[in-house]
Amino acid sequence: MKILVCISHVPDTTSKINFTDEDTVFDSQGVQYVINPNDEFGLTRAMWFKEKQNAVIEVINVGKANTEPTLRKTLAIGADKAIRIDSEPIDGLFVAKEIAEYVKSNPYDLIIAGRESIDYNGGMVPGLIAGLLQINYVTNCTKLEIENNSATIDREIDGGKEILSCDLPLIIGGQKGLVEESDLRIPNMRGIMQARQKPLEVVPPSDSNSKTKSIKFYKPAPREEVKLVSSDNLDQLIDLLHNEAKVL
Secondary structure: OEEEEEOOEEEOOOOOOEEEOOOOEEEOOOOOEEEOHHHHHHHHHHHHHHHHHOOEEEEEEEEOHHHHHHHHHHHHHOOOEEEEEEOOOOOHHHHHHHHHHHHHHOOOOEEEEEOOOOOOOOOOHHHHHHHHHOOEEEEEEEEEEEEOOEEEEEEEEOOEEEEEEEEOOEEEEEOOOOOOHHHOOOOOHHHHHHHOOOOEEEEOOOOOOOOOOOOOOOOOOOOOOOOOOOOOOHHHHHHHHHHOOOOO
């Protein structure tokens, strides 16, 4: 089985986020980048298939050279090859088109993507890839089993769980539950040394064009001061809810 894992290079949630050029450009200065958590859950699940079923794992990213440390980490975790499509990931459709064009010439049995990235939270890339390639697609996946050419998938739905089965090829949008945080793998020294010898292929982008443009970014407004009201002073609470919060 040949597996492709889509990898997003995203800011660590502990990084301080700023914008420049009148809030039109994201300022990457001093920002620490990591593997998108939903993608890392997918990569860890792919490693299980590698160890149990001798699957071959390749990872792919749409990005410039600054994403290569993240790709090298995936190789140190255990991926066999990394592919970087040499272009800025302008929007979800652009990313999906670039990955789909690569896959058309390099088919896979299973494509694993995160259900969304933690930077823009678009949640659209795996579904768009499925549409462009005309393959089966299931998102919000919390469990995945492969037997021969058939997959059994658990997916999270509102208020419960749905169990599906379908044939390969398949693309999923994975999330926590596909594996748990305790299952994630930290690269060891041997893995880091081996990663230096594994292939990292850089391919030019296709002729895809972006359909969107970011005009301006806004940070969330700072939280207002909290007012504490004694449980003995219900009249004050009602007054605040009516005249300040405007909820009564």
